[in-house]
Each structure stands twice: as C-alpha cells, then as structure tokens.
Amino acid sequence: MRSTVFKFAAAALTVSTVASFAPAQAQQAISIDGSSTVFPILEVAASEFQKNSGGIRVTVALSGTGGGFRKFCNGETDISNASRPIAAREIEACNKNGTRYIEMPIAFDGLAVVVNPQNTWARDLTSAELKRVWEPGSKLNNWSQVRQGFPNVPLRLFGPGTASGTFDYFTEAIVGKSRSSRTDFTASEDDNVLVQGVSRDRGALGFFGKAYYNENKTRVRAVAIVNESGRAVLPTDQTVSDGSYNPLSRPMFIYVSERSAKRPEVRRFVTFLMNSAPSLVKKADYIPFTRSQYSQILTIFNRNRVGTVFGGKNQVGVRISEILSRSAQ
Amino acid sequence: MQGEELDLSAIVKDVQMRKSISIRKFWDVLFSFVALSFLILGLAILLLLIFQLFVDGRGLLFSWSFYTSFPAPNAAEAGILSAFVGSLFVICVTVLFAIPIGVAAGVYLEEYAKSSSSPAVRILTDFIEINITNLAGVPSIVYGLLGLEIFKETFKLGNSVLTAGMTLGILVLPVIVVTTREALKSVPSTLKEGSIAIGASKWQTIWDLILPASIGSILTGVIVSVSRAIGETAPLITVGALTFIAFLPPLPFSDRFAPDPQTGELVRAGQYGLFDWLFSGYTVMPIQMFDWVGRPNPEFRVNAAAAGVVLVLLTLVLNSAAIFLRIYFRRRIKW
Numbered sequence: 333m334r335s336t337v338f339k340f341a342a343a344a345l346t347v348s349t350v351a352s353f354a355p356a357q358a359q360q361a362i363s364i365d366g367s368s369t370v371f372p373i374l375e376v377a378a379s380e381f382q383k384n385s386g387g388i389r390v391t392v393a394l395s396g397t398g399g400g401f402r403k404f405c406n407g408e409t410d411i412s413n414a415s416r417p418i419a420a421r422e423i424e425a426c427n428k429n430g431t432r433y434i435e436m437p438i439a440f441d442g443l444a445v446v447v448n449p450q451n452t453w454a455r456d457l458t459s460a461e462l463k464r465v466w467e468p469g470s471k472l473n474n475w476s477q478v479r480q481g482f483p484n485v486p487l488r489l490f491g492p493g494t495a496s497g498t499f500d501y502f503t504e505a506i507v508g509k510s511r512s513s514r515t516d517f518t519a520s521e522d523d524n525v526l527v528q529g530v531s532r533d534r535g536a537l538g539f540f541g542k543a544y545y546n547e548n549k550t551r552v553r554a555v556a557i558v559n560e561s562g563r564a565v566l567p568t569d570q571t572v573s574d575g576s577y578n579p580l581s582r583p584m585f586i587y588v589s590e591r592s593a594k595r596p597e598v599r600r601f602v603t604f605l606m607n608s609a610p611s612l613v614k615k616a617d618y619i620p621f622t623r624s625q626y627s628q629i630l631t632i633f634n635r636n637r638v639g640t641v642f643g644g645k646n647q648v649g650v651r652i653s654e655i656l657s658r659s660a661q
Numbered sequence: 662m663q664g665e666e667l668d669l670s671a672i673v674k675d676v677q678m679r680k681s682i683s684i685r686k687f688w689d690v691l692f693s694f695v696a697l698s699f700l701i702l703g704l705a706i707l708l709l710l711i712f713q714l715f716v717d718g719r720g721l722l723f724s725w726s727f728y729t730s731f732p733a734p735n736a737a738e739a740g741i742l743s744a745f746v747g748s749l750f751v752i753c754v755t756v757l758f759a760i761p762i763g764v765a766a767g768v769y770l771e772e773y774a775k776s777s778s779s780p781a782v783r784i785l786t787d788f789i790e791i792n793i794t795n796l797a798g799v800p801s802i803v804y805g806l807l808g809l810e811i812f813k814e815t816f817k818l819g820n821s822v823l824t825a826g827m828t829l830g831i832l833v834l835p836v837i838v839v840t841t842r843e844a845l846k847s848v849p850s851t852l853k854e855g856s857i858a859i860g861a862s863k864w865q866t867i868w869d870l871i872l873p874a875s876i877g878s879i880l881t882g883v884i885v886s887v888s889r890a891i892g893e894t895a896p897l898i899t900v901g902a903l904t905f906i907a908f909l910p911p912l913p914f915s916d917r918f919a920p921d922p923q924t925g926e927l928v929r930a931g932q933y934g935l936f937d938w939l940f941s942g943y944t945v946m947p948i949q950m951f952d953w954v955g956r957p958n959p960e961f962r963v964n965a966a967a968a969g970v971v972l973v974l975l976t977l978v979l980n981s982a983a984i985f986l987r988i989y990f991r992r993r994i995k996w
Binding site for chain 1: 731732733734820901902903904905906907908918921942952954955956957958959
C-alpha cells in the first residue's frame with residue numbers, strides 16, 4: 333500500500349519537473365492550420381506527400397480561417413489555409429509580428445443552392461430573388477412570394493451556421509454584406525444535417541458547399557443561378573472553373589510564411605502541392621485550376637512574392653486569371 | 662348490543678385497514694413497475710444506439726488495418742492509429758497530473774483544514790469547497806480556455822500532449838477532490854482515534870491507515886473521471902489538437918531525424934529525450950470521429966461508427982477496471 337501512495341508522489345514530482353522544462357526541440361513537422369473548407373485538400377496533400385517524403389512530417393489542424401490566421405501571424409504555423417483572402421485586421425496582425433507571407437490560390441469552391449427533388453418549379457433563381465429571401469428582416473415565407481407563378485408552398489430555409497466561411501461568403505455574394513442575413517433559418521455547422529433537412533421538406537431552400545451536393549445528388553436538387561450575363565447556370569466543375577457560375581463560386585488560398593518558405597522541406601511540400609494539385613484537388617472534391625495556372629502560382633512562390641493581391645478585402649466572383657495578373661501589395 | 666356494535670366497528674376498521682394496505686401495496690408494485698420500465702427504456706435506448714453504432718461500423722471493426730492505419734483521405738484506408746495512441750498519451754498525462762494534486766487537496770480539505778482551529782483557515786476552506794463544487798459543473802470548453810491561457814500562452818507548452826493532458830487534468834480535478842473526500846469520510850473514526858491513541862502522528866495515521874483504507878474508492882473516482890476525460894473534444898480543440906496527423910509521439914531514446922538544411926532530405930540528428938513525447942502534436946479519438954462525421958463523403962460514417970465502438974469499449978474497460986480495483990482493495994481491508 334505504501335508503495336502505491338509513493339508512486340503517486342513520484343508521479344507528481346515527475347510531472348512538475350517536466351513542466352519546468354522548455355520543449356527540448358521544436359516539432360520536426362510542417363504545421364498547417366486554418367479553414368475547415370480547405371482542410372480536405374491539404375489532408376490529401378499531406379497524406380500523399382508523406383508516402384514518399386522519407387519521413388518529413390506534415391500536420392493539419394482546423395481552427396477556421398480566422399483562427400488559423402491568428403496562429404499563423406503569431407508565427408506558430410508554417411502554412412495557413414483560408415477560404416477567403418487575408419483580411420485587413422489580419423494583415424495588420426501579421427505586420428505587427430513581422431510575419432510576411434506568400435499568397436497562393438489553391439482551388440475553386442462552388443456554393444450550391446439546393447431544393448427538394450419534389451420541387452418542380454424553382455429551376456433557376458436570380459441573385460435578386462435570393463437576396464429578397466435571405467436579407468435581414470425578410471418576411472418571405474412562401475414560394476409564391478419569391479417569384480410570380482411559383483406555387484403556394486411554405487418556404488423553409490436551411491443554411492450553414494454563422495461560424496462558417498460558407499455563410500460569410502454566401503451573405504457577401506447575395507445580400508451584399510458579409511454575415512448579414514435573416515436569422516429565422518435552420519442553421520447547422522454540419523452540412524449533412526442540412527442535406528437531410530432539405531431532402532425531407534418539399535418547400536425547403538438551402539445552400540452549402542458543392543462537395544456536399546455532389547455526394548447527395550439523389551436527395552437534393554441544385555438550382556441554376558442566373559449569372560451577371562443573365563444566363564442560368566448550374567454548379568458543375570466546368571461552370572465553376574470557367575467563372576460562369578457566379579457569384580457563388582470562390583477561390584480558396586494557402587498562405588505560406590516567408591520564414592518557413594526558406595526551409596527546404598516546406599519548399600518541397602509546396603512544390604509537390606502545386607505539381608500534383610489537379611489530382612489532389614479533385615480527390616478532395618473541389619475544382620482545380622489548370623496545370624499552367626498552377627505552375628504560374630508555383631512561380632509566385634519560387635520568386636518569393638510576398639503580400640496579398642486583395643488589399644485586405646474579399647471580392648465576390650473573382651476569376652483566377654484576374655488574380656494571377658494582379659501584383660501583390 | 663354494545664359488544665356487537667364494538668365488534669362491527671372493529672370489523673369495519675379492519676376491512677378499511679386491509680383495503681388501505683392493499684391499495685398501498687398496489688401503488689408500491691405499480692411504482693416499482695414504472696421505475697423498472699424507465700430503467701429498461703433507458704437501457705434499451707443506450708443498447709440500441711450502441712448496436713446501431715456497431716452495425717454501421719462493422720465493416721471496419723474487424724479489419725486490423727483500421728487499428729494500424731493513420732487517417733487518410735480515402736475512407737477505406739483511414740484508421741485510428743494516431744487518434745487512439747494520442748488519446749492514451751493524453752490520458753496518461755491527465756492521470757499523472759490530476760491524481761497527486763486531487764488526492765492531496767482532498768486529504769488536506771478533509772483531514773487538516775476541517776479540524777483547524779483558526780477561523781481564517783475555516784473561511785478559506787469553505788470558500789475553496791464552494792468553488793470546487795461549482796467547478797464540477799463548469800462546461801468543459803471553459804477549461805479549454807483556461808488551458809489555452811495558462812499552459813499554452815503563459816507556460817509556452819505549445820500544441821502538445823502535455824498541454825492537452827494537463828487541461829483535461831484540471832477538468833477532472835474537482836471530481837477527484839470530491840471523491841477523495843467522500844472516500845476519506847467513509848473510513849471509521851474509531852480507526853483514526855485508535856491510531857492517534859497509540860501515539861501515531863496525524864501524518865502517520867493518514868499515510869499508513871486512512872489512505873490505504875480508502876484507496877479503492879479514490880481509484881474508482883479517478884477512473885470514472887478519466888472515462889469522462891477520454892470523451893472530451895471541445896477543450897482539446899481549444900488548446901490546439903490537430904486533425905490530420907500521420908505519426909505518433911516519439912518514444913524516449915528513439916532516433917530523431919531532421920531535414921538537411923540544404924537538400925531537405927531527412928538525416929539522423931540524434932535521439933529523442935525521455936520527455937520529448939510530451940511536446941509532440943496529437944489528435945484524440947473524439948476529434949477524429951467528429952471530423953469523419955462531418956465529411957461530405959458518406960463512406961466516412963463507417964469509420965466514425967467504428968471509432969465510436971472502440972471509444973465505448975475503451976470506456977467500458979476503464980469502468981470495469983474501476984469496479985475490479987474497488988472490489989480488490991475492499992477485500993484487503995479488515996476491521
């Protein structure tokens with residue numbers, strides 16, 4: 333019995349001794365954090381990379397775009413995933429800590445607006461109609477109010493929770509102001525819950541990332557969105573990548589710390605990422621850029637072009653060719 | 662006539678009494694029946710859930726590679742190795758951190774502070790007691806924020822197994838303190854008095870008599886709280902648990918490799934120290950499950966269900982260990 337109690341005391345001593353040590357050496361790993369939307373791409377990349385990296389380690393966490401930038405600007409991570417360009421306050425935080433970064437677009441994501449398969453009327457919707465439905469204070473609760481000729485069916489709304497980047501982007505693209513939306517909709521951070529909700533309600537209208545629509549095409553139907561040139565466009569890989577599915581497609585990014593970019597293993601990972609991006613991005617259920625665009629992006633990295641081309645503001649419906657032709661500030 | 666009347670009223674009383682008794686007996690039976698049916702209902706729902714989990718996850722539960730693979734983007738290849746090992750390492754730190762502090766605090770509060778003659782100490786003790794009871798009901802995310810501020814920011818321990826283990830350690834501390842006190846209370850006071858009477862000091866009494874006599878109950882409290890800690894997600898996400906990690910914390914004295922500064926190729930760079938595993942990145946089972954459940958690809962739900970079954974089994978093993986230890990130590994107590 334004495335020995336048992338003695339062990340407790342010994343354990344206490346051990347823990348307190350260890351706690352007083354500083355970490356013996358920094359983690360020998362490439363640390364990636366940030367957006368949960370971008371996570372699947374980096375997970376595929378990290379997994380494939382480690383198969384042939386000779387033991388170089390890569391870890392990916394998901395703190396969300398904002399949480400990721402906080403750690404990144406603090407110098408805690410090497411690469412930050414972002415489902416939107418770096419914001420003004422984050423640029424400031426990075427500057428304050430002396431973290432310079434290289435901005436690299438990684439893939440496209442489309443937002444699918446979906447209805448129940450039994451909904452036979454809403455084949456397409458315009459941004460203005462979506463805005464009337466979703467803007468703050470909107471009282472629309474029946475499909476007949478959305479457009480003349482739509483039947484008298486109660487309208488029920490489903491959308492991602494307010495903590496998600498998808499919500500931010502949708503509100504910015506449709507309502508015109510990020511995070512500004514009516515509040516009486518069924519919100520869930522788990523997109524599978526939204527799929528279920530829409531699939532059970534004839535009058536449902538919802539939105540979420542295109543990947544979730546791809547996996548559930550039998551349970552929900554995508555609505556074509558009328559784009560800036562007046563054409564109703566369905567979200568497909570083709571329409572998202574050629575930019576005709578607007579305004580609900582967006583580029584996603586990784587930000588590589590300039591300090592980390594000097595490390596050979598980080599260079600190796602980023603090079604691998606860009607060279608294999610077309611297949612990696614497809615595996616993660618997103619839409620890749622073209623091969624030549626990826627090599628242009630790799631050139632940005634190799635020339636160490638620090639800064640952002642967005643100036644701290646998000647931009648709706650921007651095309652990749654446009655991003656690549658701009659110069660960073 | 663008078664006697665007859667008396668008899669009659671006695672009979673009436675008797676009948677009333679019997680009736681009243683039978684009604685009460687009926688209520689008694691009815692209530693036990695209602696209570697039993699609620700018990701069955703509760704258990705049935707639980708069993709149904711576990712069964713559902715088992716059915717959903719059966720495709721992977723019996724495949725060895727599920728237990729020996731790291732997470733992967735492909736559902737069929739993705740396994741729980743790093744999450745399982747991560748959970749074990751984190752819980753290890755939790756136990757090593759929380760037991761000494763929790764038990765010592767319990768002993769102090771129960772054996773020393775209570776009998777102190779100083780009013781200041783007693784007020785302080787009351788204050789601590791109220792706080793400990795309250796702490797047991799605080800949502801776990803709050804402990805995550807505490808761990809973030811103290812261990813990660815102030816002590817600079819990083820996103821490490823150590824930070825996670827100690828954060829969960831604080832989380833289970835109140836429960837351990839409370840169960841330790843209850844365990845100490847259950848030791849008969851005659852034992853203490855007898856020990857003091859034959860000249861043992863207070864410390865000797867506690868160390869040689871009271872603690873050994875209550876160790877079974879203390880361990881039960883510890884293990885039950887550890888089973889709670891093993892299912893925690895929120896505080897660990899707050900203190901920086903990873904989601905994708907395809908390596909294990911380094912074992913002491915295993916070879917350490919580092920990238921060559923020129924080529925980026927890995928070369929041997931010495932050995933890991935005894936405590937380096939404490940500073941490794943990690944993920945845990947509930948986080949891995951959470952990640953799998955939220956995927957667009959429905960195949961990952963099989964992985965999540967299988968991981969759920971493993972987690973349930975792990976908790977079951979821990980709880981059986983608690984029962985076993987309690988019986989084992991109780992049998993050794995003789996008074």
